[in-house]
Structures are given as C-alpha cells and as structure tokens.
Amino acid sequence: MQRRSVLRVLGGGVMAAPALGLLSACSSALPPQALAAWQAATTMEVGTDPRRWMLAHAILAPHSHNLQSWLVDLREPDAITLHCDLTRLLPETDPYSRQMMMSQGTFLEVLALAAQEQGYRADIRLFPQGEPGPSRLDTKPTAHVRLVRDASTRPDPLFAQIVHRHTNREKYDDRAPAPDAVKALFNSMKDFTGLRYGVVGDEHPKDRAQHRALAMQAWQVELETPRTLLESYRWLRVGPTEIAQHRDGISLNSPFVRALSAVGLFDRSKAPAPGDSAIASQIQTFNDKLSTTPAFFYMVTADNRRSTQVNAGRAYVRAQLAATAHGLSMHPLQQALQEYPEQTANYAEIRRLLAVDRPEDTVQMWARLGYGPTVEAAPRRGVEAHILKKE
Numbered sequence: 001m002q003r004r005s006v007l008r009v010l011g012g013g014v015m016a017a018p019a020l021g022l023l024s025a026c027s028s029a030l031p032p033q034a035l036a037a038w039q040a041a042t043t044m045e046v047g048t049d050p051r052r053w054m055l056a057h058a059i060l061a062p063h064s065h066n067l068q069s070w071l072v073d074l075r076e077p078d079a080i081t082l083h084c085d086l087t088r089l090l091p092e093t094d095p096y097s098r099q100m101m102m103s104q105g106t107f108l109e110v111l112a113l114a115a116q117e118q119g120y121r122a123d124i125r126l127f128p129q130g131e132p133g134p135s136r137l138d139t140k141p142t143a144h145v146r147l148v149r150d151a152s153t154r155p156d157p158l159f160a161q162i163v164h165r166h167t168n169r170e171k172y173d174d175r176a177p178a179p180d181a182v183k184a185l186f187n188s189m190k191d192f193t194g195l196r197y198g199v200v201g202d203e204h205p206k207d208r209a210q211h212r213a214l215a216m217q218a219w220q221v222e223l224e225t226p227r228t229l230l231e232s233y234r235w236l237r238v239g240p241t242e243i244a245q246h247r248d249g250i251s252l253n254s255p256f257v258r259a260l261s262a263v264g265l266f267d268r269s270k271a272p273a274p275g276d277s278a279i280a281s282q283i284q285t286f287n288d289k290l291s292t293t294p295a296f297f298y299m300v301t302a303d304n305r306r307s308t309q310v311n312a313g314r315a316y317v318r319a320q321l322a323a324t325a326h327g328l329s330m331h332p333l334q335q336a337l338q339e340y341p342e343q344t345a346n347y348a349e350i351r352r353l354l355a356v357d358r359p360e361d362t363v364q365m366w367a368r369l370g371y372g373p374t375v376e377a378a379p380r381r382g383v384e385a386h387i388l389k390k391e
C-alpha cells in the first residue's frame with residue numbers, strides 16, 4: 001500500500017500532505033504593500049510639512065500586538081496631538097491598557113528622535129487635559145507635541161536604528177550579550193528617572209533558569225485560556241490577502257498555515273479544546289526558544305501612573321534601538337506581567353524574581369535578549385491611516 005503522509009493540524013484535524021504540496025512553492029515573505037511604510041521612511045522627502053516625515057518614522061515604533069493604536073491631530077501648525085485609538089485595544093490581555101500606554105510612549109520617543117534629526121526639539125506634554133484613571137482610557141489626548149526649531153538640538157545616533165529595529169521571536173544563540181552592548185542599552189535610558197532595569201544572564205544562571213521556567217508557564221496560560229487566545233486570534237492576519245488588507249496585528253504567512261486556513265482547518269472563531277495538539281506544539285516550540293535564551297531584560301517603575309507607563313514605553317524603545325545598534329535582538333514577554341486573573345500566580349512570581357516589593361512598583365517590561373537571526377519587518381498601515389480627519 002502506498003504510504004500517504006498525513007499531518008495533524010490545528011484543531012486536531014488531519015490533512016493529506018499532497019494538498020499542502022500545492023502551496024509549498026509559495027513564499028512566506030510578506031506582501032510588499034504591508035511593508036511599504038518601512039521603505040517610505042527611508043525614501044520620503046521631508047517636504048513642506050516635516051511632521052509627515054516625522055510621523056513616517058514614528059509609526060515604525062513597536063506596539064503591543066502591532067495594533068498601531070495611534071491617532072494624530074495635525075490641525076494645529078507645528079504641533080502634533082496624539083490620541084489612543086480606543087477601537088484598537090486588548091481588553092482581555094491588557095485589561096487596564098497599560099501596554100497601550102507604553103505603546104503610545106514608543107511612538108512619542110521615535111517621533112522625538114525623528115524631530116531631532118530635522119533640527120527640531122519635540123516639546124512633549126503628556127496628558128495635557130489630564131490623565132485617564134487607572135482602569136480605563138478616555139478620549140482625551142495622550143500627548144501634545146510642539147515642534148520647535150532649535151539650533152542647539154543634536155541628532156541622536158539611535159535615529160539610524162529606527163528602520164532596523166524589529167521584534168525578534170526566533171531562537172537566539174546561547175552567546176551572552178556583550179558587556180559593552182548591555183552598557184549601551186542601559187545608557188540609552190539614563191534620562192528616565194524612577195526606572196529600575198537590568199539583565200539576568202550568564203552571571204545569574206539560577207535566576208535565569210527561573211526566568212525561563214516562568215516565561216514558559218505564563219505563555220502556556222495565555223494559550224490555554226480561551227478568551228485570551230481568541231483575542232490573539234482576532235489580531236492574526238493569515239496569508240497575503242489579509243496581511244495586505246489590514247497591515248497590522250500578527251502576520252502568519254507560512255504556506256502550511258495558509259493551507260490549513262484555506263481548507264477551513266484553522267478556525268479562528270473557536271479556542272481549541274484542552275490538550276489540542278497544535279497548541280501543544282506551539283508551546284513546545286516556544287519552550288525550545290526559551291530554554292536557550294541567554295538573557296532577560298527587565299524594567300520596573302516606581303509607580304504605575306499613566307505618564308509612567310508612557311515613559312516606560314519611551315525608555316523601552318530606546319533600549320531596543322540601542323540593542324539593535326549592537327546587533328542584539330529583543331522579544332517582549334508580557335504574559336506574566338498581564339493583569340488578568342489566570343496570570344495572578346505568574347504575576348506574583350515575576351515580582352518575586354525581580355525583588356519588587358512595594359505594591360505601587362510595577363514590572364513594565366520583561367523581554368528575551370540575545371543574538372538572533374535576521375527577521376522580516378512587521379506590517380504598518382502607513383501615515384495616512386493615523387491622521388484624524390476632523391471638520
């Protein structure tokens with residue numbers, strides 16, 4: 001009897017290999033429309049309104065789940081008012097929108113770097129109409145940015161890294177981050193007060209083992225909690241058509257997943273049953289990456305006010321840009337830091353590992369740090385999608 005290979009797939013179904021063969025010739029490279037914003041930032045002329053050039057860089061900032069929740073009001077000359085797009089939130093995994101605020105901060109910092117590059121000082125006033133409360137955001141602006149021409153403004157070398165910075169979720173080699181790179185990373189955040197940061201690596205093998213174990217556990221909780229998994233599914237973009245149409249979220253473009261999706265074997269409307277083999281294999285793949293992760297980077301703030309969250313995002317992107325300049329990759333691991341009930345034990349454990357005692361102290365970022373392979377950029381929607389069109 002001819003042996004027909006059969007693949008077990010997401011949702012527990014099976015699929016004959018020949019059907020997949022049809023797609024095996026396809027590339028998993030993202031469609032060019034999804035990546036056009038990266039190209040635009042490097043080729044665009046500054047033009048008569050330099051704000052657009054600055055924004056072309058700011059939208060390349062990292063954002064949790066690549067939601068790109070940035071809305072800008074350009075009606076006031078020489079100023080940019082930033083709002084958070086309240087239609088683009090993660091209510092299950094980020095119930096108090098802490099990561100949303102960090103992601104507003106990454107945008108502001110990259111915007112400021114771009115402004116400096118053009119000889120402008122970006123005077124950033126956070127929450128000019130008052131901070132939102134601790135549990136939910138409001139429609140008031142996150143920041144008012146006045147752009148002031150200033151002969152004393154000097155370009156920041158981190159600017160050059162904006163187009164090279166990418167979140168790297170691949171396996172890192174076991175080489176420890178070079179001490180001078182770690183020093184540069186810390187140095188990039190020196191202007192932020194009330195921030196404690198560090199790296200847990202080769203010097204602390206026992207601690208690092210606990211960090212690895214915790215990251216594995218927290219990831220598993222997120223994948224096995226139906227509503228948090230479904231929230232991720234909502235922002236998954238599978239295949240070139242969806243990726244090019246949305247240009248946000250997390251892209252899945254491997255021929256295998258596209259094939260499953262095409263024949264209805266990857267149903268994003270339902271969470272897989274407990275013990276599902278596809279989820280188990282995703283956990284295994286992630287565990288393999290974690291088990292050799294050479295170092296973890298962390299950032300703790302002395303309170304958890306909205307402005308502190310925004311500033312934590314500003315500091316994080318600077319650290320990631322500095323890491324990029326030294327050939328280092330970063331991959332945030334927010335799962336254990338997330339405030340939903342199923343993560344309570346993991347949330348307590350990361351605080352214990354980082355000796356965070358005072359209730360108001362908050363772990364804002366925890367990330368893998370190491371030398372990874374080259375990865376592709378993530379999609380962006382382009383500047384126009386972020387400009388508030390008001391009468």
Ligand SMILES: Cc1cc2nc3c(=O)[nH]c(=O)nc-3n(C[C@H](O)[C@H](O)[C@H](O)COP(=O)(O)O)c2cc1C
Pocket residue numbers: 060061062063064065066099100102103106165166167168169249250331332333334335377378
């Ligand atoms: C506040 C914040 C939290 C993030 N958390 C995670 C995370 O838990 N897991 C992950 O894989 N990526 C995380 N990321 C990275 C984003 O998913 C990433 O920035 C986005 O997909 C865009 O990709 P890029 O950074 O390569 O441009 C986070 C980014 C930010 C700013």
